[in-house]
Amino acid sequence: MSLLRKAALRAVAVLTGCVLIIASLLALDRAFPPPIPEKPAVSAEVLDHDGQLLRAYAASDGYWRLATSLDQVDPNFVDMLITYEDKRFWDHGGIDPLAIARAALQFVTHGRIVSGGSTLSMQLARLIEPRDSRSVAAKLKQALRALQIERRLSKREILERYLTLAPYGGNLEGVRAASLAWFGKEPKRLTVSEAALLVALPQMPEKRRPDRNLKTAGAARDRVLQRMVEAGKLGEREAARAALDSVPGARRALPALAAHTADLALKTARAGVPPRLTLKKSVQQGLEAVARNAAAKLGPKLSVAMMMADSRTGDILGEVGSASYFDGGRAGWIDMTRTLRSPGSTLKPFIYGLAFEQGMVAQETLIEDSPADFSGYRPKNFDMGYQGDVSVRQALQLSLNVPAVRVLDAVGPARLMARFRQAGVSPALPLNQAPGLAIGLGGVGMSLRDLVQLYCGLANGGRVEPLRDGTGKEAAKEAATTLLDPAANWQVIDILSGVRPPEGAAPRGIAYKTGTSYGYRDAWSVGFDGRYVLGVWVGRADAAAIPGLSGYVSAAPILFEGFARSGLAAVPLPPRPAGVVVPRREDLPVTLARFGPASGAGNVAGVAEPAPRIVFPPDGARVDLGAASSEASPLVLKLQGGRAPFRWLANGKPLSGLDRTRTATWQPDGAGYSTLTVIDAAGRAASVKVFVE
Template sequence: MLSQKALRYVAWSSTTGVAVLALAAVTLWQLDRAFPPPLPAKPIVSAEVLDRDGQLLRTFATPDGYWRLATSPDQVDRQFVDMLVAYEDKRFWDHSGVDLLALGRAALQFAGNGRIVSGGSTLSMQLARLIEPRESRSVWAKLRQMARAIQIERRLSKTEILERYLTLAPYGGNLEGVRAASLAYFGKEPKRLTVSEAALLVALPQLPEKRRPDRNLRIAQAARDRVLDRMVSANLLGEREAQRAALEAVPEVRRALPALAAHAANAAVAKAATGEPPRLTIRKSAQQGLEAVARDAARKLGPKLSVAMVLADARTGEILGEVGSADFFDSSRSGWIDMTKVLRSPGSTLKPFIYGLAFEQGMIAQETMIEDRPADFSGYRPKNFDMGYQGDVTIRQALQLSLNVPAVRVLDAVGPARLTARFRQAGINPALPLNEPPGLAIGLGGVGISLRDLVQLYAGLANGGKVHPLRDGAETTRPADFTATILDGQANWQIADILSGVKPPQGALQRGIAYKTGTSYGYRDAWSVGFDGRYVLGVWVGRADASAIPGLSGYVSAAPILFEGFERSGLASVALPSRPPGIFLPKRDQLPVTLARFGSDAANAIGPAEPAPKIVFPPDGARVDLGAATASATPLVLKLQDGRAPFRWLANGKPLTGRDRTRTATWLPDGAGYSTLTVIDAAGRAASVKVFVE
């Protein structure tokens, strides 16, 4: 039995021990409050821009010049995480910041070998060193690191600690974090790594400069192999699997980090709010293909030339690829200028819309003859690109050959104001000369328009005449969600059918697209815009300073890029729509007199004394109930005023009767829906109305 004195000593010792422990705990708590770890809420990381599927399009260096990409454990191969923990800190999930067993093992190894064999640092201690670099390798520095690790463990969960380590771990040079290293050394995200790749990424942070594979290949390979051996000892890998991994080559070069869609990415980052990385509508694979095409084409075309491209989904208006210049970083080509948004002369690329309006009004058919001869339009004398003339040609030939005089003849009849009004209706405002009304010159490029706007117009041709505003996701606000009509469905099909017959450039694969080229005055801009049943691609070639380039032309310079761009975009070709019901495609000898030839010099020279014809019933936009859905549908009486007899009536481009000198006619529709009624008088003047039949 203990004496009374001994019992009092034990009681005193226990009380004193508790007091000392309590005092130590209070002291540590006070020190923790007084000297908290320099632990920011989130590390400063590189800005990122993602594509429509969440893939990395472009990343930017941090303000201090590092490539440091935010990385969470679920973005990294699970096998890499297991190997990292097994190699660096096998009791990571159990300790509270300091692994006493590992420290004891390290001390014994040092005593037995006279050198450091293993450091005993936990991942939490390594994170402490990353956020608060130590100035020396003293015992005090190690103790301070241990204290910081305990503080970090009190503030962050294990997953958060791992996330910070994966983001901040050094990998040589200005690479920090496993994502930046994986992209730089393997050219891919670390989500799916080979065993060899995972082992190399585990090995590098211990001596990142000494083990950099792009500078010290053999040292890096040896470090990787040591990790593989350790994984065999830890039963994470079988011997054969480790041997196979050791045979895999270690990368010898450091790749550039993704820098796709530079112009759009810059705009997205400038406008992005804090939080999630901005996501564009661009598709990474298509963007890569288009940028490669633009770079290769610019090199072939010559110095100082640039190439811009816009690829869009006509059904949604989403931009899938956007190349603002041949090379963003090439100052000799003014690569920093986004040429998709610069106003330039579009050359002949607006001609399809001129003919489309004429089709709408029933003024022409594909086989209508038109003159390609020198002409004078009140002092405006257009000439063809090759300075030659074809004589009499069909409307189809005139558009496919991009003849200038016929296009101006048709625009003169349609009216330049109507053409520009239709563009504005589709959300495009072409730049006209200051304080001047639209003139005939706009048909040949006498107007300013951007590549992006031109692609929006052609997206309407690819979408049955319906236009959606283009968007790439970089906009601060989504463009107005509207659907406008650039051409009615039947006229739109006629234009698409004609353009689908344009001969592809030499050496290009026939892809089943409809396309048009254009060359601006003075050989400053070359254009080519094409579409299939869903996608539209526009190409611009020229110099950012608008200098003339002898020999530049849309067909020779831009069209080959268009076809190659479609090919390398990776998008599956979508067939152009087949001829819809009700489309009238007569042969030349089947045309009515009023459609056989577009106008005549004699009629134009004399000039009709009567006013142009005007349909007075039904009025434009009327809804008429004829019982079209029943078997007892009643015909509609058509009435007109003015004009010179005889008259030719057409419904949706199809003649109703022969030539008639009366000013009334009847029409029995095929069914319900919208229809266009047109009358053409003897002087070739036309009037049209659109009605909805019920």
């Protein structure tokens, strides 16, 4: 056999052997794949509007392990980690022969391990498949697993898995959990000192825990800094300055904000997708601090709930269900923002708003505050005293009960409830009972969330955007609805803006109302500026009475403190709408000078006529008067019932003179919606809305 043929046969044999070896390795690789989970079991997260972490939950095994991507980590930390642990990470295929050779030589020279030869891929293999011993066989298996991992994951994926699973002592795993626990911040931006400490800890996570071995942790950090100087990544002065920074000696709690809302969001969240709420982390932090401090001052069993919303969008920015979620004495696990309670006097602004809308009252209209009997219902003022004749403005600012019931009697409880339902709020009434006058003083079930939604209508010019917090429990987004017309809405705002702030509170430029439920069980305060609405509830979750509890004393100071700590810039209250006037008392027409209720509590004696009713134009009619032309026709107005003389108003403005007949005329000043109101001598009113074309 020729030499050439022998050489060819040897080459074929070698090649065949190599193919067989490779095939065997591939077969073994397929038969014994590395136990790489599709996704590591990580902590559930709930995010705020801007993607910041609001609340984290420990993983099923009790570890704090937050999913980590490279985009969430400071690039300088990643560079420092690779330089320190595996400087050829981007080039090798799972094992670094040069590093292994260096480690072996150092072991022979020094008689001990000076530096390891493990790559980040090998360390990841150890994290997903912990070894039983430190034997040579275990090390070889780890190296083989690293090669397998490199075939299945990209370098970026390997690095992200490591950053998610690396141990940091105790039940902390991953760089995000460690950064939050030791520095109280995400690892997106780290100082040089912080980055060096996070590089050092995974090598000996228990021995280097800063909360147990502060000096050891500091020394390990300094060694990382020195290695960076030797590698040319840091200057000596920069490393020296970083070494002067103190190492945190205590572990912080991971973010645990918005407990009730976060729990609710997780129930409806898609698996593996952190729910994102409308809440803002800074606002939530401020409100929770205020609620916690206030509850500590109020007493051991009292709790505080708060809710802040953006009236223009309906987004809830802060939601505090209780002062302390884990406080059993306060029943902190109960979300008091959604619990039905008596709203006290907080509904009075809407009663007066309807009266303004129907042209029944002006701010300086006199109304009687004296004992009254409404078919057996005898309301009393909070202080059990009476003021006599007061203006409507004073009656609302002082939150007098009897005047509010007088106005509600004229407006009609059913109309008030219908307006609430139109605004997306459905108050709870006793079973099979129609709305009565008691609802004006809190005789109805309503939640803090309901109240905030109603007051968002006041802050938003009478238009209500449905509230939402991102939990998925809200109905589909609907268009804004009308609570009050803009003119009446502004009249209410103007009155509430004049309510005196609680003692010691800094003026904020807000309009607000307080309320106290029957039996001193609930204290409320709801306020707003030109955009943001904040509601506060104080009481016991078991609805027990608290002597001395009141909205003005107990809840209002929390309201003002909440606005101050929210971090939101104050927005001025809306200006007076065009055409809206606030006449002086002496300038009021006779029908608006004094308010007279529509039924037997103080009405004009001997009135037997039925209440007035506008029969033409009918409510909701579209009337073609040629409003767009210069020769628009006047509209004839007709009514039935009532007692002459009659005062007609168009969009809140009195028409000239008093009419003793039941017909009148009105010349529209343009096309669009208009509200026509008639008031009789007994102070009873009727209104219709028409669209003039």
